[in-house]
Amino acid sequence: MFGGTRWAAVLALxxxxxxxxxxxxxxxxxxxxxxxxxxxxxxxxxxxIITLLPSLTExxxxxxxxxxxxxxxxxxxxxxxxxxxxxAGGLDDAEVELIVALKPDLVLLSRSQRIGNRLAELxxxxxxxxxxxxxxxxxxxxxxxxxxxxxxEAAQLNETIAASVHEIGAQALDRRHGSRPTVYFEVDRAxxxxxxxxxxxxxxxxxxxxxxxxxxxxxxxxxxxxxxxxNNPDVIFxxxxxxxxxxxxxxxxxIRAVKEGRVCSIAPDVNDEIVRPGPRVADGMRAIGExxxxxxx
Amino acid sequence: MxxxxxxxxxxxxxxxxxxxxxxxxWLAGCLAITMLLTGASLIVGTSSIGTSVGWLLxxxxxxxxxxxxxxxxxxxxxxFAGALLGLAGAVAQGVFRNRLxxxxxxxxxxxxxxxxxxxxxxxxxxxxxxxxxxxxGITGAACIGACAAIALTIMLSRGVLQTANLLLAGIVVAxxxxxVTSLLLLTKPEIWRAMQVFLLGSTGYLxxxxxxLLGIVFCVxxxxxxxxxxxxxxxxxxxxxxxxxGLSLPMLRLTLLGVLSLAxxxxxxxxxxxxxxxxxxxHLVRETVTVNxxxxxxxxxxxxxxxxxAADLVSRWIIRPAELPVGAVTACVGGAYLVFLLWRRSRDE
Amino acid sequence: xxxxxxxxxxxxxxxxQLQLQTEPPAQTQAPALACRALSVGYGRxxxxxxxxxxxxxxxxxxxxGPNGSGKSTLLRALAGxxxxxRGMVSLQGRALGSWSRRERARRLAWLAQSSGxxxxxxxEVVGLGRFAHSGWLAHRKSEDDAAMRRAMLAxxxxxxxxxxxxxxxxxxxxxxxxxxxxxVEAPVLLLDEPTTHLDPPHQEDIARLLRSQARLGGVCVLxxxxxxxxxxxADRLIVLGSDGLVGHGTIREALDGDWLSAAFRTxxxxxxxxxxxxxxPALEAPSL
Numbered sequence: 001m002f003g004g005t006r007w008a009a010v011l012a013l014x015x016x017x018x019x020x021x022x023x024x025x026x027x028x029x030x031x032x033x034x035x036x037x038x039x040x041x042x043x044x045x046x047x048x049i050i051t052l053l054p055s056l057t058e059x060x061x062x063x064x065x066x067x068x069x070x071x072x073x074x075x076x077x078x079x080x081x082x083x084x085x086x087x088a089g090g091l092d093d094a095e096v097e098l099i100v101a102l103k104p105d106l107v108l109l110s111r112s113q114r115i116g117n118r119l120a121e122l123x124x125x126x127x128x129x130x131x132x133x134x135x136x137x138x139x140x141x142x143x144x145x146x147x148x149x150x151x152x153e154a155a156q157l158n159e160t161i162a163a164s165v166h167e168i169g170a171q172a173l174d175r176r177h178g179s180r181p182t183v184y185f186e187v188d189r190a191x192x193x194x195x196x197x198x199x200x201x202x203x204x205x206x207x208x209x210x211x212x213x214x215x216x217x218x219x220x221x222x223x224x225x226x227x228x229x230x231n232n233p234d235v236i237f238x239x240x241x242x243x244x245x246x247x248x249x250x251x252x253x254x255i256r257a258v259k260e261g262r263v264c265s266i267a268p269d270v271n272d273e274i275v276r277p278g279p280r281v282a283d284g285m286r287a288i289g290e291x292x293x294x295x296x297x
Numbered sequence: 298m299x300x301x302x303x304x305x306x307x308x309x310x311x312x313x314x315x316x317x318x319x320x321x322x323w324l325a326g327c328l329a330i331t332m333l334l335t336g337a338s339l340i341v342g343t344s345s346i347g348t349s350v351g352w353l354l355x356x357x358x359x360x361x362x363x364x365x366x367x368x369x370x371x372x373x374x375x376x377f378a379g380a381l382l383g384l385a386g387a388v389a390q391g392v393f394r395n396r397l398x399x400x401x402x403x404x405x406x407x408x409x410x411x412x413x414x415x416x417x418x419x420x421x422x423x424x425x426x427x428x429x430x431x432x433x434g435i436t437g438a439a440c441i442g443a444c445a446a447i448a449l450t451i452m453l454s455r456g457v458l459q460t461a462n463l464l465l466a467g468i469v470v471a472x473x474x475x476x477v478t479s480l481l482l483l484t485k486p487e488i489w490r491a492m493q494v495f496l497l498g499s500t501g502y503l504x505x506x507x508x509x510l511l512g513i514v515f516c517v518x519x520x521x522x523x524x525x526x527x528x529x530x531x532x533x534x535x536x537x538x539x540x541x542x543g544l545s546l547p548m549l550r551l552t553l554l555g556v557l558s559l560a561x562x563x564x565x566x567x568x569x570x571x572x573x574x575x576x577x578x579x580h581l582v583r584e585t586v587t588v589n590x591x592x593x594x595x596x597x598x599x600x601x602x603x604x605x606x607a608a609d610l611v612s613r614w615i616i617r618p619a620e621l622p623v624g625a626v627t628a629c630v631g632g633a634y635l636v637f638l639l640w641r642r643s644r645d646e
Numbered sequence: 647x648x649x650x651x652x653x654x655x656x657x658x659x660x661x662x663q664l665q666l667q668t669e670p671p672a673q674t675q676a677p678a679l680a681c682r683a684l685s686v687g688y689g690r691x692x693x694x695x696x697x698x699x700x701x702x703x704x705x706x707x708x709x710x711g712p713n714g715s716g717k718s719t720l721l722r723a724l725a726g727x728x729x730x731x732r733g734m735v736s737l738q739g740r741a742l743g744s745w746s747r748r749e750r751a752r753r754l755a756w757l758a759q760s761s762g763x764x765x766x767x768x769x770e771v772v773g774l775g776r777f778a779h780s781g782w783l784a785h786r787k788s789e790d791d792a793a794m795r796r797a798m799l800a801x802x803x804x805x806x807x808x809x810x811x812x813x814x815x816x817x818x819x820x821x822x823x824x825x826x827x828x829x830v831e832a833p834v835l836l837l838d839e840p841t842t843h844l845d846p847p848h849q850e851d852i853a854r855l856l857r858s859q860a861r862l863g864g865v866c867v868l869x870x871x872x873x874x875x876x877x878x879x880a881d882r883l884i885v886l887g888s889d890g891l892v893g894h895g896t897i898r899e900a901l902d903g904d905w906l907s908a909a910f911r912t913x914x915x916x917x918x919x920x921x922x923x924x925x926x927p928a929l930e931a932p933s934l
Contacts, residue, residue, distance in 0.1 A: 091486070190494040190501070217619055222494075225501045226367050227618040230359065241420040244431050250504035251367040254359065268421060394762065527782055531774050533764040534826075537727050542830075543751025543778040588766050588810060 032147055035111045035130040045149045046106035046125075052094050052115070055131050055278030056108045057082055059141055062157055062279040063150045070102050078280070100124065106147070131277045134202040137161065141279065157279065164282040165206060172289040173208040181234035181296045183209040184257070189242045191228070192220050199277050207289045209235070225249060232256050234297050237288070240265040256297075264291035320596070323586045327599040331376060334606040338372035339364060341614045366505070374503030375609040375623075376602040377511035378564045379574050381518065383601020385560040386575030387582075387593050388522055391529035392553050393460050400561040400575035403463070403554075404446040404470035409565040411478045412442020413495050417488045418481060435495070436507075440566035446470055447558045457550045498571035498624030500609045507567050514563045518556045519598065525549055526591035533590075571624045573631025574601050574608075580634075604630075676739030678703040678866035679724060679754075679834050685732035686716075686723045692731065693719045697891050699884065703833060706860040706867040708877035711886030711909050717870035718759060718838050720886065724868070725756045725836050737834065751778035755830035759838040761823055768814070768822045769807040772798055775829030797828035800855055802848075816843035824852065828859075835859065837869040841876060853879050874906070878916065878923035885909045897923060 030042040050071045051057040057076040060069060066081060073094065074087040086102070089095040094115045099107060100122055107119055111130040119126045127147065129140045138158045145154020173180075183204055185194040194200035196211045198219035204211055212231040213221065229251045236257040238246065243265035247253045257263060385400035393402070416438035419426030430438070450470045454462035482489060528549045531539040540546060564571075578601035582593055605623070608630065612621040677700040684697040693716040701707055709717045722728040724735055726742045735742040737753060745753070755775070764771070775797065776790045798804040801821040811819055820843045827835060840856070841849045853876060859865040860881065868884075871877040883900045885892040887909035893900060900906065901923075906914040915926045 188490050188494070190491070190499060192490065192494075221619040222622075224613055224618050224620040226363055229363060229367065232359070241417075241427055241430070245434070248504070249502050250370055251362050254362045254366075524782055527774075527777070530764075530766060530770065531777055533762055533766070534771070534774065535758050535760075535762040537722065537725075538756065538758050538761060540727055541725055541751065541754070541756035542774060543748045545747060583765070589770055 030147070030149075032127070032143055034128045034143075036116070036128045038128075040125060040127055042106075042125075042147060044105070046104075046147065048102065048104045048106075049148075050088060050099055050102065050104045050107045051076065052088065052107065052109040052113060053091070053276075054078070055276045056110075056129060056140070056144070058278045058280060059144050060108070060148070063141070063145055063148065063153045065148050065150060068148070070104055071098065096122070108144070133199055134206075134277065134281070137277050137279070137281060161279060161282060165285060168282060168285050168289055169206040169208065172293050175293040176208070176296045179296060180208050180210050181292070182212055182231070183235050183237065183292070184212050184228055184231070184233035185237040186239070186242070187220055189245075190222050191225060192222050193228075195219055195221055203281070203285050203288060204292075207285065207292055209292060226251070228252070229255055235262045235264065235292060235295050237264045237266060237291070240267050260297070262295040262297065264288070264295060319586045320592050323582070323596060324599065327596070327603055330603045331599075331606065334603060334610060335369075335372050335376075338606065338610055338613075339368050341610060341617075370505045370508045371500055371503045372606055372609065374508035374511055374567065375500045375605045377508060377515050378500070378503075378568045378571070379578075379605025379608075380515050380598035380602035381511065381560040381564040382571065382575040382605070383578035383597040383599070384515070384518060384522060384594065385557050385564070386601070387579040387590075387597035388553050388557045388560075389575070390579050391526075391532070391590055391593070392550060392557070393464060394533060396580070397576070399572070400557065400564075401471075401570070401572075403450045403467040403558070403561075404474060405443040405558070405561045405565060406570045407471040407474035407478065408442040408444070408446020408449075409439040409562070409570065410442070410492065410496060411474045411481075412438040412440070412445070414478050414481050414488070414492060415442075417491055418485060421485060421488065436566040439495070439569070440562045443562035443565050444558065446474055447554075447562070451554075457554055458547060460550075494622065495569045496624070497622035498569040498627070500568050500605075500612070500623050501620065503567065511563060511567055514559060515598070518560045519594070521552055522556050522594045523591060525552060526589070526594045529553075529590040529594075568605075569622075569624065571605065571608075571627055573627045573634075574604050577631045577634050578604055580638075675703075676736075677701055679735070679737055679868065681724060681733060681735045683733035684720075684723060684730060684735065686719055686728055686730055688719075694723070694886075695890060697733075699894055701834075701866050701868055703866045704860055704864045705882055706856050706869070706880045707882040707884055708880035709868065709870040709884045709886060710872070710874065710877045710906070711892075712888060712911075713872075715886040715888055715909070716890075717872075717886060720884075721756075721836050721838050721868065721870055725754060726750065727756070748778055751832075752830070753832050754834045754836065755827045755832040757823060757827045757835075757837040757840055759842070761819075763812075765810055765812055767808055767810050768803060768825075769794070769798075771811060771822050772803075772807075772825045772829050775826040778830065793831050794825075794829050797825040797831075800828060801825040802851065817845060817848060820844055821848070824855075828855075833865055835865055835867045835869075837867070839871065840869055841871065841873065849873075849876060856880075874914070874916075874925040875923070878925070887911070 031039055032042070033039050047068055048070045049060060049065070049068045051060060051069065052073045054073065054076040057069070057072045058078055060066065061079050061082065066079065069082060069085055071086045071088045072082050074090055076082050086098065088098050091110075091113065094109075094113065096115065096118055099119065104124060107124055107126040109116060109126060109128055111128045113128075116126045116128060129143060131137060131140045138161070141154050141158050141161075142151075145151045145157075185200055185204065186192070187194050187200075193213045194204075194211075195213040195215060195217050196205065197215040197217075201211050201213075201215075201219070212228070212233050213223070232255055234256055236246070236255070243263055246258050246263060252258055382400055386398070389398040389400055389402060390396055413435055416430050416433070416435060420430040433441070450463065450466045451457060453469065454466035457463060482492065528539070528544050531542050531544050532546075532549070536546065579593060579597040581600050582596035586592065586596065604627070608623050608626040612623045612626045615621060679701040680699060682698050685692065685695045687693045697720070709720060711717055719728065723730060726735065737745060737750065742750065772794050773786070773790075776786070776793060780786055780790050795804070798807060801824045803818065803821045803825050806814060806818060811822065814822065820840075824840060827837065837856075841852055844852065856867050856869065857879070860867045869880070877883065878897060880897070882894070882896055883905070884894045885900060885905040885908075888911070892909045893903055893905040901916055906916065913928055915928055917924055917926050
């Protein structure tokens with residue numbers, strides 16, 4: 001008889017201990033530092049989230065927390081189900097009233113969006129994340145995972161992204177039999193180029209291409225058109241709208257890429273993928289890589 | 298200018314004319330500076346390869362493309378664009394009898410910006426828009442926009458007879474079209490960067506076609522302007538006086554405004570909105586030499602051409618191989634000059 | 647030559663003619679300038695109504711009247727610078743509008759009350775007076791040069807021919823403007839306050855100049871002058887009051903009819919002294 005009570009007591013204690021441990025862990029406050037160097041404390045996992053930047057929307061959904069979103073910005077298009085959510089404005093003109101009315105636990109935005117201060121005054125938690133470079137993608141994923149209590153999923157996502165990026169890069173190089181063509185990537189007709197220091201430049205580097213605009217010129221320098229003629233790139237990337245006018249630019253018909261028709265014109269929607277770093281970076285990279293391999297000399 | 302100076306209305310009868318020699322000196326000086334700048338433009342480029350004279354005289358295939366198809370048309374085009382702006386500024390200051398008038402006071406800048414915005418939007422939105430944009434290009438769109446703005450201004454002021462009405466209408470049109478442009482830009486913020494480039498001016502893509510077009514328009518504009526210059530002199534004495542001297546004010550204004558519009562619209566179409574050249578060139582000519590409008594309408598284009606050439610050179614050289622917008626350079630120089638004028642004024646008081 | 651010297655040189659030949667002539671020369675042909683039933687105004691306001699005048703060649707007529715009575719308006723209407731509500735103006739027998747712009751400019755010269763700011767040299771301003779003759783291209787013939795020289799000599803402005811207007815004083819500038827008007831060598835001269843800014847000796851010179859233009863040159867001179875004594879040196883007077891035209895005739899007629907008092911609505915006393923009419927300011931208490 002005494003033996004049975006002892007075992008019951010030990011079992012009860014065990015249960016209490018396990019529950020207590022869980023409680024203790026749940027009761028610990030989750031503190032994360034955002035890209036504005038603010039320490040934000042999360043007492044509970046956020047269940048109602050508003051994102052004001054497409055790449056943040058995509059990250060949240062890629063982590064499997066799409067159902068926690070209550071609203072996004074008007075430019076978030078992917079995945080398709082976010083199209084049904086209410087839209088809280090654009091990148092610079094977020095609608096404060098709508099946001100407040102939805103009573104979110106967390107608002108995710110970029111560093112340059114000034115609405116963060118306004119929301120803080122109204123008692124709404126906001127968290128700033130800036131994703132400019134390739135390395136920022138992993139950081140954003142990890143941080144959002146930590147906030148949402150999805151750290152394992154975050155680590156998995158990062159691994160997947162890294163693996164596909166690596167694979168695409170290797171495949172691309174392989175398909176070109178190891179050749180490394182020189183590339184000019186035009187972001188705007190001025191001309192503004194994507195240099196080696198930009199995100200696009202990093203993607204191109206991983207695809208094994210050589211950018212005629214080095215890192216010393218900055219991320220998006222406005223070039224003298226003569227520079228492109230002089231450096232005679234093998235392949236040119238340009239927006240679809242500007243592609244027809246390439247040969248008319250003075251002296252550009254002498255460029256190898258123009259003479260031999262090695263011009264990749266980028267449709268506007270693909271442009272969005274490439275310009276804003278996010279979890280779909282591999283897709284953007286695949287698109288560039290395909291064209292690069294196809295047109296490479 | 299083949300007639301002797303006396304027939305240009307210079308110099309009093311029987312009094313030694315001392316005015317023509319400074320003017321001739323000025324003309325010679327401008328031409329010399331232009332030659333110098335042209336030469337410098339051929340040498341300055343994106344890297345140090347182009348700086349040796351030997352390379353200049355015997356360039357390789359790519360080098361000769363760069364020299365003759367990029368650098369030379371660019372500097373020649375810049376000169377003609379600057380000359381057009383200088384002429385337009387001098388005409389504007391004469392017709393409106395205001396030293397602070399510049400070529401854009403009929404709303405041309407805002408009209409051109411709106412034209413470019415619409416064409417960029419159309420290209421991004423639809424395939425038809427893209428095709429249409431391909432046909433006329435940004436230069437065509439800017440030109441059309443500028444002309445539309447001028448037409449709107451003249452309509453609003455009910456004709457060209459009242460300069461005060463014209464000025465007011467020009468301001469209204471400028472504001473209106475700017476507002477419309479801003480609204481359109483809000484719908485697609487991605488074209489902001491392209492718009493900024495246009496708004497700050499760029500001589501980057503001036504080809505021989507552009508340079509020739511600018512040259513032809515310049516010749517077409519300067520002839521009537523130089524012929525009507527004496528009318529502007531008479532106008533400076535007062536409208537009543539000018540009329541009593543036998544001047545037809547409507548004809549004078551209409552023709553000169555036509556010259557102003559054509560010159561500004563063409564220049565804006567090719568190089569974007571370059572400020573201060575049209576304002577500063579006539580001032581510089583007035584400060585150093587001239588008195589009457591014939592000298593002004595010939596000296597201002599020469600000065601403007603050299604100014605824009607120099608600005609183009611600086612914009613290419615200062616952060617090579619990257620490039621500054623040429624309008625930013627002219628704004629700095631022009632702004633500095635105006636500050637100098639203010640300082641000199643306050644010192645004289 | 648200093649301008650004093652020029653003035654003296656200009657003064658000498660006319661010394662002999664400095665008597666008062668109250669009769670204008672007989673009219674043998676159509677009046678140089680005339681208007682019938684003239685009615686002009688600005689916007690809704692009518693300034694003058696039903697004015698009919700005949701101005702003969704070879705006489706100097708002065709327009710006098712209180713401020714706002716329409717002196718400048720009348721001049722501008724006669725010069726064709728103001729659209730008429732009613733009535734017509736004729737120049738040398740033909741309607742003003744029937745002359746071509748250039749012909750009219752050669753026959754009718756106008757001096758504004760104030761000129762715009764300009765940075766031209768004096769000789770260029772005077773040269774503009776030959777605009778109707780030499781045209782847009784400013785191809786000057788010797789007669790243009792001669793006319794300019796005569797005009798600048800007569801006004802004593804030859805010595806600063808090459809100077810810019812902005813460097814001249816108000817009086818010097820006024821004489822350049824007068825030279826510009828004279829350079830036109832038109833048979834009709836309309837001048838709005840020609841003696842503005844001038845000091846008394848130069849005002850005399852101008853008065854003398856206008857008389858000789860009229861008497862010797864056969865020019866029809868019409869000027870608006872607010873200085874009564876100066877106006878009384880002319881041949882004829884046009885007196886405008888606040889209700890319109892008070893009278894038009896010789897000085898004698900004007901004094902006999904006491905037009906000036908009627909126009910100014912106050913006792914204006916004119917005295918004759920040494921062959922010249924002078925306005926005597928009434929310093930004691932006033933009125934009719």
